[in-house]
Amino acid sequence: MTTHATTTATPAQRLAEFAAGIRDGELRADLREKAAGHLLDLLGNSLAALHERPGTAVRELVDEWGGTPAATVIGSATRLPAPSAALVNGTLAHSLDFDDTHLPSVLHPSASVLPAALATAEAVGATGAGLLDAAAVGIEVTCRLGMAQYDEELGNSVFFERGLHATAICGAIGAAVAAAMLRGLDTDGIRSAIGIAASMGSGIIEANRTGGTVKRVHCGWAAHAGVVAADMARLGLTGPPTVLEGRFGFFQAFCGERFDRDAAVAATTDGLGERWELSRLFIKPYPCNHFTHAGVDAAMRLRRRGVDPGQIARLTLGVPAPVLRTIAEPAAEKERPRSGYHAAFSGPYTVAAGLLAEPGAPGRGLGVFHQDFTDEAAADPRRLDLAGRVTCVADEECTAVFPHQFPAVLTAELDDGSTVTERVMVNRGSPQDPLDATELTAKFLANALGAGDESAVRALAEEVWNITAAKDTTGLTRALSAVAAGT
Template identity: 55%
Template sequence: MSHYAPPADARPEGNPTFDPDGGPTLAQQLAAFAAHCATQGVPGDVAASVGQRTLDVLGLCVAAHRLPTSAAAIGHVLDQGGHPQATVVGVPTRVNAAQAAFANGVLAHSLDYDDTHLPSVLHPSASVVPAALAAAEHAGASGELTVRAIAVGLEVAVRLGMAGYDEKLGNSVFFEHGQHATSITGAMGSAVAAAIAYGLDEKGIADALGITASLASGIIEANRTGGTVKRLHCGYAAQAGVTAAQLVRRGFTGPPTVLEGRFGFFEAWLHGQFFPTAITDGLGTEWSVPGIFFKPYPANHFTHTTVDAGRAFAAQGITPELVAEVVIGVAGSTARTIGEPIEVKRTPETGYQAQFSGPYAFAAGLIGGGGLATGLDDYTDELAQDPLRRALMAKVSVVDDAECNAIYPFQFPAVVTLRTTDGRELVEKVLTNRGGPARPLSDAELGRKFSDNVAGRLSADVAATVSTAVLALGDVTDLVGTLAPLSHFIPTATEESP
């Protein structure tokens, strides 16, 4: 493990004093940590986790090409022109680094299949990995430095997200304000990752944070009433981070008190309600990165334990014809997303709407599917409107459950009660999420997810070569060459919306 401790002189000379002791500001402490890791490295388990997360993101970027919004985002990027600096997954033409980060960030987050940190409930890799890869390609950084950049960027994003997590409230203050912490803190983590990849020093990293705070944004109303704008959020976060680091290289600076200052990040977003110890406690010795939850299923993370419950009932011989009624008990905060309004959740019109539906998750789990229990092909427009699934969803309710409330948001549990047509009552409790530390995915399972995501677009040989290289990213000397196979797909038929 790293033994980093912020140096006493971390604050550059001449900066205004913020606290009575004259110590470094929060941004300066994060910058000192980042600069230390850039030169001294990160723990082995953290580096291994970075390889897994990078592979996961790249597979998601390939799979997301099935979406019309992906074509729109890529078309937008290609229209901008610019210097060939970095790779967009699935695009033969290299584009400028900030635009590559944007495109890959959009792709990575578009299928709701990217990793999640709990209890902050944010998706850090979908912005940080695209930002780091784009900046590293542009700068000619080594695989080793790229791993360090991603690791620190993820850690910063998570710690800033946790600074907005209120234990008494039991939820993220960002979320309660309608803010998308994924894109807001993801932009900040992306800035640190890009700054490391570009070789900025400690002050430059702090300046990148100071600039990015003015670029970070995102609201989550689309989760409630629709729209595909959420797919853009990680793209803009990644782009913001790369752009900020580039501007620092040209001389722009940011305020050293950007995080805790009177008109800083936490005042602007959370009205000053934040927890600074979440940023500083154990910084450099206690890492969050290996504990970030992978997603085994391509749907809103709140639905995953319901999928597991459906699979458990299927294993007991329950078929759709035997179901009379189902009650899904979840935490109240998740019920708002996957169970309200229930009429809409029982009748999703599209695969995208089905990804946010508790009733659909139960149907998908009970009927069974591909991937690691359900896969991308189980969330299509056709299946969302399938009469068998519609009939099953009509029997499903989603309610607030006290046991689940006591566990959330450290897990997204479900207590599912099923009454059969012959009068039996069965209960399945799934209190931990598959893909998290309590039920981790094996390397083989993560490899299966990657293979499924790239199937039909990369040959098996190319997929295996990319997988091996990315999992050992720290040993890569030619990042451009490693990513090159991802820019040329096997020709496919016209894509359909999932």
């Protein structure tokens, strides 16, 4: 559905008109199916994260808060107030860094938007189609806000250059739009929810450099903020109409002198309902930093070509130059990661894991999987021996493609002096090489089977794939509770 807003409307007003138009009309079937795939992916990632401390800590906190039960918590048969459920579920969704990605904004939109949409849909008794439509629009708004501050000259998001977590900041607004749609707010109410949520989004990414688990809570807090903002707007609180582009608005506050008003407004509102950023999301096949994925694929391709890891003398991993600081530096730490979590951000280690992986083996999903990122696996002598043979370098062709893809070139020099090279210029799971429904289900099952018996897990997957036709979310929440009974 295409919406036509007046040219004098502010960006927040145009986003609100777009959201109300989709809610009161009908989303394209292919976009609903796309949203359902991302919902399945989020639920699997969340079930796999149930025993991670950030999720359990947040769950303990919201139990202390108490309140009126309204929405189901993933991994539990109990219900909590909708904002509390969104906080827990958003934390779980982002805990393993396995959630979807939008490029070149480098946002993880579903982990903020879907928990808010799920909690609100259950609280109000929304239809399955209504849940997917709100989720799709919330994701779209999140991605467009991220693109509004993507700087071509920098080749990066201005948010990230300033140490801000774009996912959490933009995700709070996207979550608010989704929740406001499900609450039945009119255009002015949705606009106010945007204006309120803009004061709530936050996230500092220093933890990426020096440690700490707080980043894993960012998406939960954004989801919580979105639900609260929509409820505040429902009860009469209002937000400024120029909250995004104004002198003291969202973009100026977070981006300062790099804020280009015209470019930001165009990225946020041009082609709403015609061009969908939702269709450009990437889904991760491997539970590690996205910059490492092409190297993993290149390593697995070498194995399929018959390269024996025991006969490799040296490996050279070529990646985009900006990626080196994340997955290659400092070299000594990347060759011998201190933990399974650190291993997920190591180019050398993930190449080693790819060379030793057995795609298609039970519990392995699509190749490299969670068992490759335990503390025990990160200390495995065979993996560390291979990682120690990897040299990471900047590759010009990869740098030219980045950040629209995260490519890699892997060259193995064998003991006999011969070399074998694999170039992966398009990421698996990207719009150009998407995971189909069978692959998405395989990833979900590998994630979720540890949280419940196989019949309950498969029933949950079936419920998600059929959610469009559901008159409410009761079947989905029952299926979630059935999986929780097996934890």
